[in-house]
Amino acid sequence: MTQIDTTCAGLLIRLLRDRYGVDTLFGIPGVHTIELYRGLAESGLRHLTPRHEQGAGFMADGYARASGKPGVCLIITGPGMTNIATAMGQALADSIPMLVISSVNRRDTLGLGQGRLHELPGQQQLMAGVARFSHTLLDPATLPEVLDRAFAVFNGARPGPVHIEIPIDLLPAPVRAVAPRPAPALYRAAPDPRGLAQAAAWLREAQRPLLLLGGGCVEAPEAARALVTRLDAPAATTINAKGLLGRDHPLDLGANTALPAVRALAREADVILAVGTELGETDYDVVFDDGFRLDGRLIRIDIDPEQLVRNQRLALGLVADAGRSLELLLEHFPAPLNRGGAERVRAARQELALATDPAFAPYVPLFDTLRELLPEAILVGDSTATVYAGNHLVSQPEPRRYFNASTGYGTLGYGLPAALGAALAKPELPVVALVGDGGIMFTLSELATAVEAGIPVVILLWHNQGYEEIRRYMDHYGVSRVGVDIWAPDFQQLASGFGCRATRVDNPEALARALATRPLDGPLLVEIDAAGWSRAMAG
Template sequence: MTCAELLIRLLRDTYDVDTVFGIPGVHTIELYRGLEGGNGHDHQGSGIRHVTPRHEQGAGFMADGYARTTGKPGVCFIITGPGMTNIATAMGQALADSVPMLVISSVNRRDTLGRGQGRLHELPGQRELMAGVSRFSHTLLDPNGLGEVLARAFAVFDGARPGPVHIEIPIDLFDAPVSEPVSTRRTALAKAAPAPAALEQALDWLVDAKRPLVLLGGGCVDAPDAARRLVESLDAPTVTTINAKGLLGRDHPLDLGANASLPAVRELAHEADVVLAIGTELGETDYDVVFDDGFTLDGRLIRIDLDPEQLARNQHADLALVADAASSLEALAAGCDQRLGGERLSRDGRKRTHDALSALALADDPAFRPYVPLFDTLRESLPGAILVGDSCATTYAANHLVSQDAPRRFFNASTGYGTLGYGLPAAMGASLGQPDLPVVALVGDGGVMFTLTELACAVEERLPVIVLLWHNQGYEEIRRFMDNAGVTRLGVDIQAPDFQTLAAGFGCAATRVGNPAGLARAIAHRPEDGPMLIEIDATAWNAAVA
């Protein structure tokens, strides 16, 4: 057995990998020797489906979307040098949002590393470069160490704060013979549970609080039932961040949504005497997207996170617990049930939540009003759909307006790293991960150009993704920032292509709409076995819904 053959075997049999994203290159041919029969809809042979994006950045975004919807790591096979610099942006987004991603790459022969000989794809310090966008980056120098380094990677995914892991294999090791591993069993990791004494202290503060507030982040997505039980027992208004959307279910009476940057929710935060923050980094793009440092917590702050370093960032914690978010939610919910005898506290939590949302009046806000009928149409036409957003106008509105019925059904690139080009390929990964659910990519005419070529892959893989393209003639958000700063517009009023013609060239169904009725008709006539691009003329839409 060669090193490459062992890699495929371990991924498939030990780590339950069923999909790999990658573009074959001269340096990675040996990786494909074991993948025969895994292409497209033919799952015979290796049992691993190989998806070929049109750019390595697309591969990374697809792996990201797959991971967010399934909870399993997205896996990529990437060539040396340019392949790695191409995927670095996607890894940066995944790192910022704690998304598990395994990037297996080639690197030049061991005897040439660091010698600067101008070898094909040579990238000096490739491992060091990728270490900046990964939980760890490792160069495999002994083929018999492959099992151990893979075990390390999945230990990060299963038991620590997840994120990308990069393993590079010198090209002279792919066909090197390896010994049969001592064990091919996956290590069963139990995530860290909250310390009992600290848990009791947290419960004391929460039960005795007069005006509690709960902040739930993306780390909580695997415990929706416990999250609901806890906040209902505490009768506590709850912020669910962008990556936690759907955690409490659709339109829960205690859910403030991802509106921590807006005045009425900030007032609740300021007034809270005890704040519980679980699985959230309390970062800028969730709590201060207006960039004024106005999110302040004056009450006691309890923080729970799997990463101890995270507990020392952004907001000072009065009580910090290093623990898994899901197990902590379960323990806190059970502790409340025990202390309260199954009863629920009554502290006007529902009223406080209702009053705050009424004060925000998001549906009547001129900044959001045009998008209300858009998301109403999507909800009526595509119940249960996964919404995947690029950094674009519709995504920014969805962050505030959209409520989902379950977690892992809403995510986008406006958080953390904030890249462009994410929406389309990440939606494709989501469709591969959850083929029984409709998937919508929210994209703009600017950002979609970064990865529009992935339409070819979507057609090839017959992925029924709806690409909802909001066409507002350029980079609207940056135009607004330039105008507010008194800077003359430059580089933002860009010329767009004919998206209908481009989509047709890829073999993708496409149409153009300008009002909610047209959008509903387009969705009703979408193909079942391939993508559809629906281009919304923003000017016509805004006039129609005014």
């Protein structure tokens, strides 16, 4: 076929839908992106309109984490891009696949500084800092190749956001029809057999092995569970890897590597296998004292070769896909070993005593109630007190059911919109947003999105009258409190104004009643009075 039958914008939508299986788009229409919306109503694609481009990015992030598929955003020139940059930064830090399609000013005006609408000097260069790559489309004929490149990053390399900007004069430009064909089949890199054999030999000889499993492993939970069991080795699973080993696995130390009992196991380990994890601060050193130390032989497996030599001293590195590596490594251990791993984990858990630790004990009934009433729920969190506790306390039955913004970039405002994205990706599962009275104000407007789209998320709002985490830091370092004891609105009235059902609770029994009667046709905001909850727990 050689006839001209579509526009650049139309070809983009068609390729996303037909070649890459995209079914959902997040975006706010603007004068520069009108052409992207021509025919969209008839395309069969679902379009969700957030109330802020940052919300669009967070929704795409939550959609991607819950589904494993890239979240896709349509964003306007200039302010739309600076608004979504924070969400892209979070996705970049956590290796989350996100495709951001934006407009940019006409080709003949780029770089001239003429004061055009939405003009941003160097938009592509700015967005490159929060993307795996940023590309300016200059010829519509190259669009299929550029999209292939983006999805190659998502499916074959370390994922993250990709930005493609299209000048507004190219969006309506006619293009020749592209013959239908499937997306390229990509198989991720397998580990070098010699290196894998060496790693297996070290693990077989080890007396006190330890596994550190990160979010890169979430595509291979069966292999991860089998390998941990056959090695009889304690395993720490990061926040983004929660559920990888299933719920309450006897060898799972959880995301507790910043606590003394697990750090002791790490120091004592003679061989450590770290797979698909950055070994970064927000997973291994959340007390920020640089106290997580590995003295044994460190074996690392990562799709990113640079990551292999960051943060800890490496003995053996394998550049490979985490999941495929776990499957192949498993073949080296046809029979289970016996090295007392479960006993070591049991002793560490007893020493941790999380349920009675004053830092976590008040939150135990909250997560017990969630587990009893909504055992299959996806928990999506902001940076807030319930999340900080949940990172240590929560155990999930499957991966992709617990994630939050306390890792990596550590932004606020993530929890609500990301929960909406997760609910769209997995409508068969309950979704709970864990937010605080401070963080929710960053993206509170997305309550309107939830109501409009009828998304049945439960929003657990921990109300502790301000920025509690920063208050504690100020108090600890002898800094007089400024800017942390902030005024809060009446969230019950606010929710009502949005058309969102809401209730206020201060004890586990009231929370259980709210969860048991949650609506299935829209959101529910459950405001938890933190002071009242603490009194109920103390009494």
